[in-house]
Amino acid sequence: MLKKSDLQKISDYVWDIPRSLRGDMRVPGRVFASEKILDDILNDESLEQVINVATLPGIRDYSFAMPDIHEGYGFPVGGVAAFDISEGIISPGGIGFDISCGVRVLKSGVHFDEIKGKIPQLTEEIYRQVPSGVGRGGEVQLSTDELNNVLKNGVEALLEKGFATEDDLKNCESGGRLPDADPEAVSKTAKKRGHDQMGTMGAGNHFVEVQKIDKLFDSEAAKKLGLFEGEVTVMIHCGSRGLGHQVATDYIQEMLKSAEKYKISLPDKQLACAPFNSPEGRRYWAAMSAAANFAWANRQMITYLVRRAWAKVFGQKLNIKGQLSLVYDVSHNIAKVEEYGGKKLVVHRKGATRAFPGQPVLIPGSMGTASYVLVGSEESLKQSFGSSCHGAGRVMSRTQAKRTVRGSDLKKELEEKGISIAAGSMAGLAEEAPLAYKDVEEVVRVVDEVGLAKRVARMRPVGVIKG
Amino acid sequence: MVRYKVLPHTADLRLKVYGKNYEELFQNAALGLAHILDKAAEKKLKFARGAEKVTVEADGTETLLVNFLNQVLSISNIKKYVYPKVKVLYFSPQKIEAQISGVAADGFDEDVKAVSYHGVKIEKNKDGTFETTVVLDI
Numbered sequence: 002m003l004k005k006s007d008l009q010k011i012s013d014y015v016w017d018i019p020r021s022l023r024g025d026m027r028v029p030g031r032v033f034a035s036e037k038i039l040d041d042i043l044n045d046e047s048l049e050q051v052i053n054v055a056t057l058p059g060i061r062d063y064s065f066a067m068p069d070i071h072e073g074y075g076f077p078v079g080g081v082a083a084f085d086i087s088e089g090i091i092s093p094g095g096i097g098f099d100i101s102c103g104v105r106v107l108k109s110g111v112h113f114d115e116i117k118g119k120i121p122q123l124t125e126e127i128y129r130q131v132p133s134g135v136g137r138g139g140e141v142q143l144s145t146d147e148l149n150n151v152l153k154n155g156v157e158a159l160l161e162k163g164f165a166t167e168d169d170l171k172n173c174e175s176g177g178r179l180p181d182a183d184p185e186a187v188s189k190t191a192k193k194r195g196h197d198q199m200g201t202m203g204a205g206n207h208f209v210e211v212q213k214i215d216k217l218f219d220s221e222a223a224k225k226l227g228l229f230e231g232e233v234t235v236m237i238h239c240g241s242r243g244l245g246h247q248v249a250t251d252y253i254q255e256m257l258k259s260a261e262k263y264k265i266s267l268p269d270k271q272l273a274c275a276p277f278n279s280p281e282g283r284r285y286w287a288a289m290s291a292a293a294n295f296a297w298a299n300r301q302m303i304t305y306l307v308r309r310a311w312a313k314v315f316g317q318k319l320n321i322k323g324q325l326s327l328v329y330d331v332s333h334n335i336a337k338v339e340e341y342g343g344k345k346l347v348v349h350r351k352g353a354t355r356a357f358p359g360q361p362v363l364i365p366g367s368m369g370t371a372s373y374v375l376v377g378s379e380e381s382l383k384q385s386f387g388s389s390c391h392g393a394g395r396v397m398s399r400t401q402a403k404r405t406v407r408g409s410d411l412k413k414e415l416e417e418k419g420i421s422i423a424a425g426s427m428a429g430l431a432e433e434a435p436l437a438y439k440d441v442e443e444v445v446r447v448v449d450e451v452g453l454a455k456r457v458a459r460m461r462p463v464g465v466i467k468g
Numbered sequence: 469m470v471r472y473k474v475l476p477h478t479a480d481l482r483l484k485v486y487g488k489n490y491e492e493l494f495q496n497a498a499l500g501l502a503h504i505l506d507k508a509a510e511k512k513l514k515f516a517r518g519a520e521k522v523t524v525e526a527d528g529t530e531t532l533l534v535n536f537l538n539q540v541l542s543i544s545n546i547k548k549y550v551y552p553k554v555k556v557l558y559f560s561p562q563k564i565e566a567q568i569s570g571v572a573a574d575g576f577d578e579d580v581k582a583v584s585y586h587g588v589k590i591e592k593n594k595d596g597t598f599e600t601t602v603v604l605d606i
Binding site for chain 1: 474475477479480481505531538544546548573579581585586603606
C-alpha cells in the first residue's frame with residue numbers, strides 16, 4: 002500500500018508518484034486531489050494501479066489520476082493515460098466494460114416554479130416510457146441491418162429515422178459517431194446482447210434525473226449554454242449496455258494472447274493490450290468505436306422517449322425540435338485519437354471525461370445530491386491531455402450500503418426532501434445511497450481549482466428514475 | 469460444504485467459491501453467478517431446463533474459469549435465463565465442456581457487466597479442496 006510520504010507534493014492539488022518508486026515505471030504518476038481526497042484515495046489500490054499503467058509501452062508524460070479515482074480492473078476508474086499511436090498500445094481495460102458510458106443534459110427552457118406540480122407525474126411517466134432494469138428487452142428491437150447501421154453511424158442512424166435532430170448531432174461529443182467503427186469487429190454474441198437494448202437504461206448507477214438548476218457559478222458561460230437559474234433540466238446517465246460489455250469481454254480475452262505475442266509484460270492481467278498499430282489493436286479500436294456509437298444512439302433513443310413522456314405530461318404534441326434540447330453529451334469510458342505537441346496519441350479515459358476548451362463537462366452526482374455542468378479550459382490541454390473527472394466515485398460497497406440503508410427508508414427520505422422517486426428495485430436504490438459515494442462537491446472543486454474545467458451550474462434532483 | 473459466498477467490494481461484487489475438485493469449483497461458481505443474477509436461483513434448481521452446451525478453452529485454469537463464467541453470463545443475457553445447474557461433460561485444466569440448464573428470469577437482480585480476471589487465483593487447501601475469488605463488474 003502506498004503512503005502519502007511516497008508522493009511528491011507539487012502544489013495544493015497536484016501530487017506526483019515518482020518513477021523511482023518502482024523500476025518498471027516509464028513515466029511518473031500524477032494525482033489531482035486535495036489533501037482530504039488523497040487520504041481517501043490511499044485507502045484502496047487505485048494508486049498502485051496508476052503505477053501499473055505507467056509501465057505500459059508508449060505512455061506519454063504521466064499516468065494520471067483524477068480526484069474521483071477509485072480501484073478498477075487493471076486501470077483505475079478515474080484514470081487517464083495517453084499512448085503514442087505508432088509506438089504505444091491500446092487496452093480495453095483502459096476504457097472499461099461499459100464502453101462509452103456517459104452523460105447528457107437536456108434543457109427545458111422552463112422554470113421549475115412553472116411546472117413543479119407536475120414533477121411527480123413526469124417522473125412516473127419517464128419511468129413508464131424508458132425501459133430499465135436488467136435482463137429485459139426494450140420496445141425497440143433492431144434487425145441485423147438496423148443494428149449494423151447504428152454500430153456504423155451512431156446518432157446519425159437515428160437522425161434518418163426521425164429520433165434525433167441536427168442539433169442533437171451537433172451537441173454530442175464527436176457528433177455521436179466515431180468514423181472508424183466497424184460492425185464486423187463486433188462479435189455475434191455482442192450483437193445478440195444488443196439488438197433489444199436500444200433505448201434502455203439498465204440498472205446499477207444508471208439513471209434518468211429531472212433536475213433544477215439551483216446555482217450558477219458563471220452567468221456568462223451559463224448564458225452561452227442557454228442555462229438559467231431555476232431551469233428544469235434532464236440528465237441521462239447510461240452506456241452501451243450488454244453489447245459494450247460483451248465487446249470488452251471479448252477483446253480483453255483476445256488481448257491476453259496479444260500481450261504474449263507482442264512480448265508486453267503485464268503487471269496485471271487486466272492491463273491486457275496490443276500495439277495500437279497491430280491488427281488486434283486496430284480491430285479493438287474499430288469495435289470500441291462501434292460500441293461507442295451504440296451508446297450514443299442509446300442515449301439519443303432515451304432522449305426521444307423522455308421527450309415523448311414530456312409531451313404526454315404537458316399535453317404538447319410531440320415536436321422534438323421544440324422541447325428538451327440537448328446541451329451536450331460526454332462519454333466517460335472511451336479512447337480517442339487526439340494530437341498533442343504534433344504527435345497523435347490514443348488517449349484512454351476510464352471514468353474520466355474529455356474537457357476541451359469551451360466544451361461542456363457534465364458531472365453526475367450520486368442520487369439525491371448535486372450534479373454539475375462545467376466547461377473545459379486551455380489548462381486541461383496543458384495539464385491532463387484535455388481531461389477531467391467524471392463523477393463522485395464510490396466509497397462503500399454495495400453489500401455494505403444495502404446493510405446500512407433500507408431502500409424504502411431512503412425513498413421516503415428523498416421524497417420528504419421534495420424528490421420524486423420511481424425505482425424498479427428498492428435494493429438497487431439502497432446500493433446507490435448518497436452515503437456510498439464520495440463528496441462530488443469536493444471533486445468538482447479540485448477540478449475547478451486546478452483549472453481543468455470551470456464550474457458553470459449546479460443542479461439538484463427533483464425526480465429520479467432508476468432501474 | 470459451503471458452495472459460495474458473496475463478499476463486499478467497493479464498486480462491484482466478489483464471489484468466493486469452494487469445491488472438492490475443479491469440476492465442483494466451476495459448478496459452484498456458476499451457481500454463485502446465478503444467485504447474484506436471481507436470488508431465488510438455487511430454489512429453482514429442481515425446475516432447471518433449457519439446456520445449453522458451453523465449450524470454453526484457455527491457456528490456464530484461472531483464465532478458463534473466468535472465460536467460462538463470462539460465457540454463462542452472455543447466454544443468460546441473450547436467453548433471459550439464469551443457469552444454476554451445470555453438468556460437466558469434459559474437463560481439463562485448459563478446456564471445459566458443460567451442459568448448463570436453468571430457468572427463465574423476469575429481469576436480473578444485478579447488472580453484472582462481466583466477470584473480471586482481477587486477482588483471480590485458484591488455491592488448493594491443506595485438505596485438498598479448492599477455493600477462489602472472482603470479482604464481478606456491476
